[in-house]
Structures are given as structure tokens and as C-alpha cells.
Amino acid sequence: MKKQVYIGMTADVMHPGLINIIEQGSKYGDVIIGLLTDKAIGEYKRLPYLNYEQRESVVKNIKGVVKVVPQNDWNYVPNLLEYKPDFMLHGDDWANGTQKQFRDLAFQAMNEIGGEVIEIPYTKGLNSSDFIESIKSIGTTPEIRLKTLKRLINSKPIVRILESHSGLTGLIVEKTVVEKAGKKIEFDGMWSSSLTDSTSKGKPDIEAVDITTRMHGLTDILECTTKPIIYDGDTGGKIEHFEFTVRTLERNGISAVIIEDKVGLKKNSLFGTSVPQTQDTIEGFSNKIRAGKHAQITEDFMIIARIESLILGKSVNDALERARAYVIAGADGVMIHSKEKSGEEIIQFCKHFRAEDKTTPIIVVPSTYNHIKEDEFIDLGVNIVIYANHLLRASYPAMFNVAKQILTDGRSLEASKDCMSIKDILELIPGTK
Ligand code: SPV
Ligand code: MG
Numbered sequence: 001m002k003k004q005v006y007i008g009m010t011a012d013v014m015h016p017g018l019i020n021i022i023e024q025g026s027k028y029g030d031v032i033i034g035l036l037t038d039k040a041i042g043e044y045k046r047l048p049y050l051n052y053e054q055r056e057s058v059v060k061n062i063k064g065v066v067k068v069v070p071q072n073d074w075n076y077v078p079n080l081l082e083y084k085p086d087f088m089l090h091g092d093d094w095a096n097g098t099q100k101q102f103r104d105l106a107f108q109a110m111n112e113i114g115g116e117v118i119e120i121p122y123t124k125g126l127n128s129s130d131f132i133e134s135i136k137s138i139g140t141t142p143e144i145r146l147k148t149l150k151r152l153i154n155s156k157p158i159v160r161i162l163e164s165h166s167g168l169t170g171l172i173v174e175k176t177v178v179e180k181a182g183k184k185i186e187f188d189g190m191w192s193s194s195l196t197d198s199t200s201k202g203k204p205d206i207e208a209v210d211i212t213t214r215m216h217g218l219t220d221i222l223e224c225t226t227k228p229i230i231y232d233g234d235t236g237g238k239i240e241h242f243e244f245t246v247r248t249l250e251r252n253g254i255s256a257v258i259i260e261d262k263v264g265l266k267k268n269s270l271f272g273t274s275v276p277q278t279q280d281t282i283e284g285f286s287n288k289i290r291a292g293k294h295a296q297i298t299e300d301f302m303i304i305a306r307i308e309s310l311i312l313g314k315s316v317n318d319a320l321e322r323a324r325a326y327v328i329a330g331a332d333g334v335m336i337h338s339k340e341k342s343g344e345e346i347i348q349f350c351k352h353f354r355a356e357d358k359t360t361p362i363i364v365v366p367s368t369y370n371h372i373k374e375d376e377f378i379d380l381g382v383n384i385v386i387y388a389n390h391l392l393r394a395s396y397p398a399m400f401n402v403a404k405q406i407l408t409d410g411r412s413l414e415a416s417k418d419c420m421s422i423k424d425i426l427e428l429i430p431g432t433k
Contacts, residue, residue, distance in 0.1 A: 003029030006085035012048035026064035034071035038155035142253025149255030170221035256302035286329035333361035343369025354381035
């Protein structure tokens with residue numbers, strides 16, 4: 001029997017370096033490609049541009065590849081133990097950094113099954129990450145961006161979204177990364193908040209900034225980012241208008257709209273019962289969801305129903321009853337909102353809803369119950385966490401203090417320590433020179 005050779009890869013961008021590894025592998029026997037699934041990749045870095053099926057269809061047609069199998073973990077060991085190859089091939093660029101732990105484990109496993117690890121000199125200048133960087137600088141298309149949110153929900157334990165209200169804040173969401181235990185942690189997408197869109201225009205959050213104006217702002221974000229966007233659709237307005245909103249958003253590559261079950265003059269939810277706010281009937285809001293779903297053109301656009309029961313002092317049971325009805329009406333997810341500090345009602349809602357509905361995505365906005373960590377939300381079955389207003393709230397005090405400081409001192413010298421340097425601002429955006 002021919003010897004078996006295992007090669008794990010993402011294969012998002014096919015380049016000569018990968019072809020070289022496959023070619024080298026086929027000298028040792030039949031090449032099995034362990035193709036990393038979106039789930040495996042999503043745990044350590046950004047999702048690949050192509051989904052699993054697309055990547056599989058490319059790889060299985062490469063000369064020398066005999067079989068493609070899914071690799072569900074960044075760690076090679078489960079597949080090595082399952083397929084027991086005679087050889088495993090890898091580029092020699094895994095000896096340091098995050099990958100080292102997986103190299104050590106792979107060596108151990110191959111030793112156990114009596115196989116051999118062969119390291120191929122890594123092709124200089126041909127690194128997938130470099131290609132990904134160049135693709136990012138070209139940008140994305142509305143269609144690819146739109147679909148990404150569903151892919152993320154299906155492949156990540158929780159999708160992490162941060163508010164953005166300008167090109168610059170979009171870039172912060174796009175590019176900020178921290179490394180924790182070898183994993184690259186970043187935001188998965190942007191929240192286009194009605195509160196921060198209104199506030200940054202000096203207007204109250206009462207649907208006074210219309211969709212056309214908000215789309216102008218969103219265009220700035222769309223131009224300099226590639227991550228998916230969730231749009232805060234307020235009440236969705238009149239049903240007839242909502243149908244147009246859905247199509248406008250889809251056309252621009254927005255992944256989802258969240259509409260709240262309120263009627264009349266909308267007030268920000270965080271006012272709670274201190275201002276008059278009226279909830280829609282279940283029937284009325286279900287009709288709006290149905291009309292939106294009917295209006296949408298793509299398969300992947302999501303209409304998420306936001307339940308305001310807890311904001312309006314009603315019970316968790318009322319929220320659950322509405323959630324069930326909205327899902328039946330076609331909602332692709334439910335956002336449960338609360339301004340209570342403890343988060344107890346949110347926890348109760350998630351527990352009950354998840355017990356009876358295993359799949360409909362749950363979205364939470366922990367602005368007030370902000371002590372709860374993402375891991376706890378994962379355990380509660382939450383799929384998306386939205387940090388809904390933080391970049392605006394961070395920037396306002398910084399700007400206000402600098403303005404006051406200049407007035408106080410009659411010059412800007414003292415305020416400069418709180419400002420980014422002129423050099424840094426000139427270099428912040430590529431292409432300024
Ligand atoms: C927003 O960010 O505009 C929201 C969330 O709708 S909240 O402000 O909490 O109502
Ligand atoms: Mg809002």
C-alpha cells in the first residue's frame with residue numbers, strides 16, 4: 001500500500017509555497033490535506049476569505065492531492081491519531097511563536113504512531129499572511145461582507161461587535177488586535193448605533209437622523225474597512241418604509257438590521273420608564289418582521305428582533321413570549337435588552353430561551369450589566385455581544401478636557417500631552433503623504 005502523507009493547511013490564498021509543500025509531499029506517498037475548518041481558524045485569527053467548501057473545491061483539484069479531510073482544531077493531533085499517516089509535512093516556519101506548541105504536539109503524536117514529521121524549508125517571501133494583508137488593502141465586496149456575519153455566528157463561540165460612527169472608529173474596530181495565550185483577539189464587526197450616530201451629529205436619539213444621512217456616514221466606514229456591520233434600525237419606522245431600508249442596507253453590504261418592538265416617538269432605551277415609550281403589539285411587530293423578510297433579496301441578510309419588554313418594566317415571561325412569536329414571524333435572531341445593572345433578567349431570559357430554542361442567535365448589549373464577561377455569555381448560549389457606544393463615550397471626555405485645558409491656559413502647550421503627536425496623526429492613515 002502506498003504511504004500516506006498528512007499536510008494541514010488553511011489554503012485561503014493558493015500560492016507557490018503551498019503548491020511546493022504538496023509537491024514535496026507527493027514524493028513520499030498519497031497526500032491527505034487536513035483542511036482547517038472556519039471554526040478551527042476562527043479561534044486563533046480572522047476567518048479566511050473563502051469558506052470551507054470553496055477552499056475544499058480548490059484544494060481537491062490540485063495535482064498530488066488524494067483526499068481532503070476537515071481539521072476541526074488548530075492542533076493536528078486528533079487528525080493524526082485518526083488517519084495515522086506515515087508522514088506529516090509542514091513548512092519549517094512553525095518552530096517559533098504560537099505554532100510551536102502545535103509543532104511539539106505533532107512530533108509527539110507522530111512518534112506515538114510510528115510516523116515521521118518532515119519539515120520543508122519555508123518559501124521566503126511567500127507567506128499567506130502577507131497575501132491576506134494585500135487582499136485587505138484592496139478591500140472587500142458588499143456581497144462578501146454581508147455574508148460574513150452568518151459565517152462568524154456559525155464558526156465562533158461568540159461574535160464580538162463594537163460601535164463605530166466614523167471612518168476612523170471603523171478603522172479602530174478593523175485593526176485593533178491583542179494577543180492572549182497565543183490567540184489573536186479582535187472585534188468581528190461594527191455596530192452602527194442610532195445613539196452614537198445621532199450624538200456625533202449633535203442630535204437626540206429619536207430617529208431624527210434619517211436613513212439617507214446615516215448611510216452617508218456608513219459609506220465612510222464601508223470605504224476603509226472589511227468587517228461586517230450590524231445596523232441599528234431603531235423601530236424600523238412604518239412597515240412600508242422598513243421594506244426600503246432593508247434593501248438599502250443589503251445593497252450596501254450591511255449584514256443585519258436590528259429593529260426594536262416600540263411604536264410612536266422613539267426614545268433611547270436606557271431612559272427606561274423615565275420617559276413615555278410604547279411597545280408594539282406582538283401582531284404589529286410580527287407583521288413588520290414578515291414584511292422585512294419578504295422584502296430582502298439576499299439569503300444571508302439578517303433581521304433581528306429586539307425585545308424591549310425588560311426596558312419597559314415588563315417580565316421575563318413577556319419577553320420570552322414575544323421572542324417566540326418574533327422567531328415564528330421570521331426573525332433571524334433576538335436581541336434582548338435591559339438597563340438593569342445586575343443582568344439577572346438577561347441571564348434568566350437567555351437560560352429559558354436557549355432551553356427551548358437551540359439555534360436562533362441571541363444578541364446582548366451589556367452597557368449597564370458590564371461586569372459580565374464574554375465567557376459567561378457563551379455559557380448562556382449568547383451568540384453576539386455588542387459594545388454599543390464605547391468609542392463615542394471614550395472620545396467625548398478626551399476632547400472636552402483638551403478644549404477646557406486650552407481655554408484655561410490660553411495656549412495649547414499643556415493640552416498637548418493629552419493629544420496624539422502631529423507626526424503620529426500624519427502617519428495614522430496610509431497614503432497621507
Ligand atoms: C444604540 O446603540 O443606539 C442602541 C443601544 O440602540 S441602546 O443605546 O442601549 O438603546
Ligand atoms: Mg439605538
